[in-house]
Amino acid sequence: MNQLDETSRLAEAPPGRRRWSRRWALWVLLVALLLGMLSTLVWLAGRYESSQVQSRLEQDVMQTATDIRGALNRNVQSFQALQASSPSPEAWRFSAIELLREHREIVRLEWRDLTLATPSFAETPYRTSVFERLGRENTQSDVSFACAAAQRFSGPAYSTSYFLPQADGLGLEVLDMCLPVSTAGRLSGYLVATYSLPDMLSELAGPKLSRGQGLAFTEADGTRLAMYGNPARGNRAYVAQHLLDLPGNTMVLRLERQVGTPALFPNLLTALVAAMSIALVAVLALLARDMRRRLKVEHDLADALAFRKAMEDSLVTGMRARDLQGRVTYVNPAFCQMVGMEAGELLKHSMPPPYWPPEQVEEYQQRQSRRLAVGATLPREGFESVFMRRDGSRFPVLIIEAPLINAVGKQTGWMSAILDVSEQRRVEELSRASQDRLQATARLATVGEMASLLSHELNQPLAAISSYATGSLNLLQSAAAGDPLPPDNEDLQLAMRRIAEQAERAGKVIKSVHDFVRRRDQVRESIAPRLLLDAVMPLVSLQARKLGVRVLIRVDESCDPVLCDRTMVEQVLLNLARNGMQAMQGLDRRDEKVLTLRVRPAASNAHSRWVEFAVIDNGQGIPEEVARQLFTPFFTTKPEGMGLGLSLCRTVIEQHGGFLGFEAVQPQGTIFTFTLPVALASALQQQAVAAIAT
Ligand code: ADP
Secondary structure, eight states, rough: OOHHHHHHHHHHHHHHHHHHHHHHHHHHHHHHHHHHHHHHHHHHOOOOOOOOHHHHHHHHHHHHHHHHHHHHHHHHHHHHHHHTOOOHHHHHHHHHHHHHHTTTTEEEEEEEEOOOEEEEEETTTSSSSSTTTTOOGHHHHHHHHHHHHHHHHOOOOOOOOEEOOOSSSSSSEEEEEEEEEEEEEEEEEEEEEEEEHHHHHIIIGGOOTTEEEEEEETTTTTTTEEEEEEEOOSSOOOEEEEEEEEEEEEEEEEEEOOOHHHHHHHSSHHHHHHHHHHHHHHHHHHHHHHHHHHHHHHHHHHHHHHHHHHHHHOOOSEEEEETTTTOOEOOOOOHHHTTOHHHHHHHOOOOOOOTSGGGGGHHHHHHHHHHHHHHHOOTTTTTEEEEEESOOOOOEEEEEEEEEOOOTTTEEEEEEEEEHHHHHHHHHHHHHHHHHHHHHHHHHHHHHHHHHHHHHHHHHHHHHHHHHHHHHHHHHHHHHHOOOOOTOOHHHHHHHHHHHHHHHHHHHHHHHHHHHOOOOOOEEEOHHHHHHHHHHHHHHHHHHHHOEEEEEEETTTOOOOEEHHHHHHHHHHHHHHHHHHHTTTSSSSTTOOOOEEEEEESSSTTTSSEEEEEEOOSSSSOHHHHHHHSSSSTOOOOOTOSSOOOHHHHHHHHTTTOEEEEEEESSEEEEEEEEEEHHHHHHHHHHHHHHHHO
């Protein structure tokens, strides 16, 4: 891949990756800069340290040269003192030996006359004679040069150094000093002192030399003449040189100092700077680690946020957060869609929010302040309300609210889940309508059945009326024929009364059916159980008489009134009674057919909140396979049956909050029971439900 390809590839890289590589480049740059700066700092500190050592060394060597020069001058004075009293050669020698004993750096003292002959000399007691091998006469030229110079200077003069091989195989570098001696203002001879260079170093400068230092005399070209102390080895050494300028001779004094090991951090300053640099690098490393963790957390957080957003967007439930003043602080897309408004619009809006129907604002505001007063004890099941869309249409919602608690556990507002329940309401309405239609159909079916009973029942009073009417007519005809009527028309009156009675009875029969069919008001009322039984009794008795069934009624008078839709409950009773009587049709003629209608409190104590109604027959009972489908709509075993009775009965009872069930009765028969709420208790319960809903 060539350069161009690489560039274009980078340019096309996704922004996240570009950001990532830029961040890395910055880090690398920072680390490089820091490392560069730190190493420069360490290097500079090292340099500073070296220069300090170097300058100290230079001062030392300068001081040493001064010391040596001073010592040599003092020696010259001692030599002059030696010659001052014009001693005899013997006496001179004696004093010279004394002097040599005190000055180890001098190996020989000579008294020379003007021809440079030696009337007397003395040698150091610390060594064997240094001229033993070479012979003093071989160095005569050096002496004469020095003395010629001394004569010229009229003061001490030094010869160049020369090497004297020694008896032990080694050698010694020495130099001569010639001091002109005058007697009575005239030059009378010379004093020649031979200095050993190594001893000069050790005696004149050695005591002040510190450990680890080496002192040497060298020539100008660097040739080492004498050495004292540890010579520096390798290239890690500090070196300082200074010229030792003596009359007639110039030597180089060289001071060397070995660098201590390890020499990475030569002093405290460098060590301090290095330690700080290491600390800085460590801090940088920690910072980098922290940064990496932070990046990871940031990344995880971004993931979590993306996940949360996807979740919120996929929700069909509206979500809304409000602060403690009731202002909207958050809405999800589902909520926006529900009310048909933009999120920004909802968030910016002040109180009241735009989705509150104007006519309800006051009520909602009261509700909100009530809820704020209640605090966190909100019902979990939520409450119903009505919201308004942008187009002004209203729709019912179910709102479930929970307190919004922040990270430090303080409540900052409310979070609500909002469900649009308009579709649910529509379905409920549809199912209620179809239930109503079914019930009406069932009632008509019952009425159809009743019609045949009615004709049978009406036959009797009509026949009675007819016969009383015929009898009355006969009486009137015989009266017309001349037969006198009884004086008070007793028979006629009786017949007429009977006619009226029978007509009334027939009327009642018809009215009971009429009432049953026509009455259809949905209201729930408080009604005594006995009244419910009384209402269905005429119709039950009608059928009972036809089918030869004896009806027993047992009502526990301690029962409280029940709260119910009486028409519906009457129909339930009628259905159950009719089913019971029909079930007894298959019985033997000799068996007595008894239908018992029983009412008592549902629980054993008289203050139960429920009343139990039971319809008991001693019929054929319910086989297992029939029992399984008993409440299935349109299930019937009868040729003329509709199979709707029991399923409707159960719906009705459950709508009242009660329970409908059945059991077999021993030795034969079935008991159907259902419960209804006591009026007082259910009234309280309704109040409670209403209170929670607000
Ligand atoms: P229908 O009376 O029109 O058949 P129901 O729903 O009232 O419809 O009754 C369904 C079936 O349940 C009846 O066909 C009958 O077989 C059975 N059944 C109902 N009540 C009794 C009872 N008391 N004893 C025996 N069988 C019963």
